[in-house]
Amino acid sequence: MSDPAAAAGAGDDLPDVDESTKNLSKEQAAESKQLDTVTDFVEDREMDTSKATAALSNLTGAEQSDAEARAAKELAAVKVNDEDVELLARELEINQEDAEQRIRKAKGDINVAIQQALQ
Numbered sequence: 001m002s003d004p005a006a007a008a009g010a011g012d013d014l015p016d017v018d019e020s021t022k023n024l025s026k027e028q029a030a031e032s033k034q035l036d037t038v039t040d041f042v043e044d045r046e047m048d049t050s051k052a053t054a055a056l057s058n059l060t061g062a063e064q065s066d067a068e069a070r071a072a073k074e075l076a077a078v079k080v081n082d083e084d085v086e087l088l089a090r091e092l093e094i095n096q097e098d099a100e101q102r103i104r105k106a107k108g109d110i111n112v113a114i115q116q117a118l119q
Contacts, residue, residue, distance in 0.1 A: 075104040084110040092117050 080103050088110060089099035099113075106112035 075101070078104045078108045080104060080108060081110075084113075088113055088117075 080100055084103055085096055085099045088094070088103060089096045091114070092099065092102075094102075102113045102117060103110060106116060
């Protein structure tokens with residue numbers, strides 16, 4: 001008893017392609033397509049990351065400038081005696097603007113300003 005399928009395929013020069021190989025190549029094609037979509041997603045995500053980084057740096061810069069503005073406003077609010085400025089400038093041999101800034105940072109206390117200068 002001979003198998004009719006074997007007898008029909010015996011004379012063919014074409015290789016036998018079974019269904020599992022066809023399914024495997026279909027699966028490979030589907031996996032390849034899925035891989036392409038994953039790669040596209042990663043590229044989009046990288047662009048979003050760069051945008052987020054730029055936005056964060058803008059926010060950080062704005063926060064720093066706000067803090068600097070508040071600090072400058074606080075220093076400007078400190079009352080400074082002109083005689084103290086002249087004394088500090090003369091004793092430390094610095095200009096009057098620097099002497100005034102040192103006194104403002106010391107909250108108007110000339111003694112603290114002198115101690116900080118000597119440290």
